[in-house]
Amino acid sequence: MPWHRKHLLTIEELSLAEIGQIHATAAAFKAILQRNEKKVPALRGKTIVNLFHEPSTRTRLAFEMAAKRLSADVISFDAASSSTQKGETLRDTAQNIQALNADMIVLRHGASGSPLYLSRLLDIPVVNAGDGAHEHPTQGLLDTFTMVEHLGSLRGRKVVILGDVLFSRVARSNIHALTKMGAAVTLVGPSTLVPAWFEDFGVTVSHDLKSALADAEVVMLLRIQHERQVSSHFPSLGEYTSVFGLNRTRAAWLNPRAIIMHPGPINRGVEIDSELADGPRSVILEQVSNGIAIRMAVLYLCAGGQPESVVSATE
Amino acid sequence: MPALWIRNARVIDPATRRHAVGDLFARDGVMVPRLSPADRKRARKIDATGLVACPGLVDIHVHFREPGQTHKETIGTGTRAAAAGGFTTVVCMPNTVPPADNAGTIQFIKDAVERDAVIKVYPTGGITMGLKGQVMAPIGSLKRAGIVAITDDGDCVQSNEMMRRALEYAKMFDLPLMDHCQDHSMTHDAVMNEGVMSVRLGLRGWPHAAEDLIVSRNIILAGLTGAHVHLQHISSRHSVGLIRRAKARGVRITAEGTPHHFALTEAALVGYDTNFKMNPPLRTEADRRAIIAGLRDGTLDCIATDHAPHTANEKDREFDFAPNGIIGLETALAVSLGVLVRQAKFKLPQVIDLLTRRPAELLHLPGGTLAPGAAADICLFDPTESWRYDAAAGMSKSANSPWHGQTLRGRVKMTIVDGRTVFAHGKIA
Numbered sequence: 141m142p143w144h145r146k147h148l149l150t151i152e153e154l155s156l157a158e159i160g161q162i163h164a165t166a167a168a169f170k171a172i173l174q175r176n177e178k179k180v181p182a183l184r185g186k187t188i189v190n191l192f193h194e195p196s197t198r199t200r201l202a203f204e205m206a207a208k209r210l211s212a213d214v215i216s217f218d219a220a221s222s223s224t225q226k227g228e229t230l231r232d233t234a235q236n237i238q239a240l241n242a243d244m245i246v247l248r249h250g251a252s253g254s255p256l257y258l259s260r261l262l263d264i265p266v267v268n269a270g271d272g273a274h275e276h277p278t279q280g281l282l283d284t285f286t287m288v289e290h291l292g293s294l295r296g297r298k299v300v301i302l303g304d305v306l307f308s309r310v311a312r313s314n315i316h317a318l319t320k321m322g323a324a325v326t327l328v329g330p331s332t333l334v335p336a337w338f339e340d341f342g343v344t345v346s347h348d349l350k351s352a353l354a355d356a357e358v359v360m361l362l363r364i365q366h367e368r369q370v371s372s373h374f375p376s377l378g379e380y381t382s383v384f385g386l387n388r389t390r391a392a393w394l395n396p397r398a399i400i401m402h403p404g405p406i407n408r409g410v411e412i413d414s415e416l417a418d419g420p421r422s423v424i425l426e427q428v429s430n431g432i433a434i435r436m437a438v439l440y441l442c443a444g445g446q447p448e449s450v451v452s453a454t455e
Numbered sequence: 456m457p458a459l460w461i462r463n464a465r466v467i468d469p470a471t472r473r474h475a476v477g478d479l480f481a482r483d484g485v486m487v488p489r490l491s492p493a494d495r496k497r498a499r500k501i502d503a504t505g506l507v508a509c510p511g512l513v514d515i516h517v518h519f520r521e522p523g524q525t526h527k528e529t530i531g532t533g534t535r536a537a538a539a540g541g542f543t544t545v546v547c548m549p550n551t552v553p554p555a556d557n558a559g560t561i562q563f564i565k566d567a568v569e570r571d572a573v574i575k576v577y578p579t580g581g582i583t584m585g586l587k588g589q590v591m592a593p594i595g596s597l598k599r600a601g602i603v604a605i606t607d608d609g610d611c612v613q614s615n616e617m618m619r620r621a622l623e624y625a626k627m628f629d630l631p632l633m634d635h636c637q638d639h640s641m642t643h644d645a646v647m648n649e650g651v652m653s654v655r656l657g658l659r660g661w662p663h664a665a666e667d668l669i670v671s672r673n674i675i676l677a678g679l680t681g682a683h684v685h686l687q688h689i690s691s692r693h694s695v696g697l698i699r700r701a702k703a704r705g706v707r708i709t710a711e712g713t714p715h716h717f718a719l720t721e722a723a724l725v726g727y728d729t730n731f732k733m734n735p736p737l738r739t740e741a742d743r744r745a746i747i748a749g750l751r752d753g754t755l756d757c758i759a760t761d762h763a764p765h766t767a768n769e770k771d772r773e774f775d776f777a778p779n780g781i782i783g784l785e786t787a788l789a790v791s792l793g794v795l796v797r798q799a800k801f802k803l804p805q806v807i808d809l810l811t812r813r814p815a816e817l818l819h820l821p822g823g824t825l826a827p828g829a830a831a832d833i834c835l836f837d838p839t840e841s842w843r844y845d846a847a848a849g850m851s852k853s854a855n856s857p858w859h860g861q862t863l864r865g866r867v868k869m870t871i872v873d874g875r876t877v878f879a880h881g882k883i884a
Binding site: 152229230231249250251252253254256257271272273274275306309312335337338340341 | 650651653654655656657658659726727771772773774775776
């Protein structure tokens with residue numbers, strides 16, 4: 141089946157087959173990344189603009205590195221140093237970027253739905269690098285890719301997403317990817333941050349950490365986004381840690397071969413103890429590495445590449 | 456001005472319980488039971504065969520943006536949009552720039568109406584200075600300047616004490632108080648209804664409870680003070696229930712429902728289209744049905760549009776940043792016919808009642824009837840004609856409508872104010 145999508149806006153709109161195509165393409169790029177010569181000519185002559193309206197370390201670096209590995213020219217800028225500060229709208233900024241002959245835009249923006257909005261305005265592909273509390277599709281793709289590497293098929297696997305689900309785009313993209321892939325997803329966290337409405341996604345909502353973690357094969361922690369929450373959502377970081385923080389005692393409730401994931405940035409000692417974040421079950425840094433292969437796959441496919449021609453595109 | 460003779464119309468006038476095919480007569484801008492033979496000979500005759508003739512529609516909730524935001528709408532363009540929608544009387548909200556919280560601004564609005572309006576416009580004044588909820592506006596002076604109600608529309612008065620005192624004070628002048636019911640402490644940064652859909656879209660939601668709380672507060676304070684509180688654009692099914700029970704107890708409250716809240720739900724937000732963004736937001740199917748039920752049993756007293764123009768520039772943004780509000784004057788009748796008559800099986804006279812007699816009576820406005828002696832404010836419409844609504848080609852200065860591009864059924868053919876045709880054949884006369 142050929143890839144036909146120009147934009148990557150959400151995981152919600154992807155089919156299981158499309159997720160599989162991205163994963164397979166990423167696997168091919170990952171093999172290449174382990175070679176001496178890591179750069180491939182697939183997007184030579186193309187210009188990719190990373191348009192970041194919110195702070196980011198991992199996502200922005202990974203997109204930048206992915207573009208460079210594909211031989212694209214990449215320009216990254218953040219809104220803090222752009223004409224946005226002079227009142228330029230997203231629409232105008234994006235149309236100017238297109239007029240400058242960019243071939244693709246990677247957008248990180250605080251307003252949910254803004255990548256969809258841009259995709260309707262522009263002729264060039266738009267890749268969502270995180271929009272508000274909506275979706276962060278490449279994160280969901282790299283997380284599920286990492287899970288598959290460790291567990292094989294995710295069908296029937298118990299995956300726990302723990303923390304601030306309400307404000308998390310990472311959680312939403314993972315929920316969509318995991319439910320499509322057949323995993324049994326449990327969301328756990330304070331009732332103010334994990335409302336029962338999430339059950340509409342086909343997942344289990346729990347506020348009891350012990351029963352939620354029991355036999356889980358994956359626990360994905362989410363960062364407590366204190367910059368987004370209004371003070372009424374939970375009493376304090378200390379209280380959060382005492383009720384929901386992952387520590388050695390609680391990690392023992394997990395399935396013995398469970399992996400511990402976190403999309404970063406980590407609040408050490410808040411949602412997870414350092415010894416677990418740095419411990420043998422943690423795959424947090426693997427997630428970061430896989431993030432490059434996933435973003436290479438997404439950029440390559442949205443630029444018109446086909447999954448089966450990755451190898452020839454790399455010669 | 457020659458006499459007016461509308462022939463062979465399906466006349467629907469809920470105020471006089473008239474519903475029959477027949478003729479309408481007006482002389483000197485006033486409805487008369489018949490014309491003398493001499494008047495008949497000279498009368499302007501309008502063949503209304505196949506058309507409904509009803510009182511000119513009345514909308515007690517519009518934003519005409521003048522003074523201060525005339526790039527969005529003016530009293531000239533807003534009243535033309537109203538005329539095109541069959542409206543002959545509207546009540547405009549005070550959230551202008553500057554706000555209508557003083558007699559001078561009311562006079563400015565009245566002057567603009569005198570100069571530019573093609574239909575009748577009644578102003579409202581603020582409850583509080585700057586609509587900020589802190590200091591009571593000069594309600595007595597506003598009344599003398601010509602307002603028909605007070606409201607901080609869009610900025611719900613948060614202080615219960617301020618609300619209580621404003622109600623007591625306004626009662627002295629027999630002025631209704633219209634409230635946009637929203638507890639701000641529960642709706643920080645909210646841009647849509649809170650629930651499954653807001654969780655799916657990753658947008659901040661505002662719970663119906665934030666409306667229900669203020670509706671309850673207003674019911675309690677209406678009971679305490681005996682003043683008339685009118686609850687604007689009810690969006691929550693629980694609020695409909697609260698109002699129903701309060702009315703049964705005889706509390707002096709009234710309420711309105713908008714076409715968008717009875718026609719649309721939050722499901723329309725799936726594409727983040729800002730022409731579905733308004734406040735209070737679209738809610739669920741159960742809420743939509745409750746609003747229809749409220750209009751059916753009289754819990755909700757009238758239909759009002761909350762016509763809220765914004766330019767394409769302002770609306771064409773990320774969903775979070777676009778302003779709230781949609782225009783509605785040119786589509787209200789067709790949408791009401793589609794949802795209430797054709798889907799919900801209301802009788803046509805009941806829908807006409809909700810758009811004419813009841814809103815007029817609620818604010819003690821003249822109009823809303825074709826009774827002899829009333830102003831000859833008349834709407835002629837074809838209840839079955841299908842037409843494609845092009846918001847950009849409409850009379851409003853703005854085009855922010857969720858019905859843009861849709862085929863609607865039921866079309867206004869002519870609008871008459873004081874016996875003069877102000878809208879006919881798709882044009883302002």
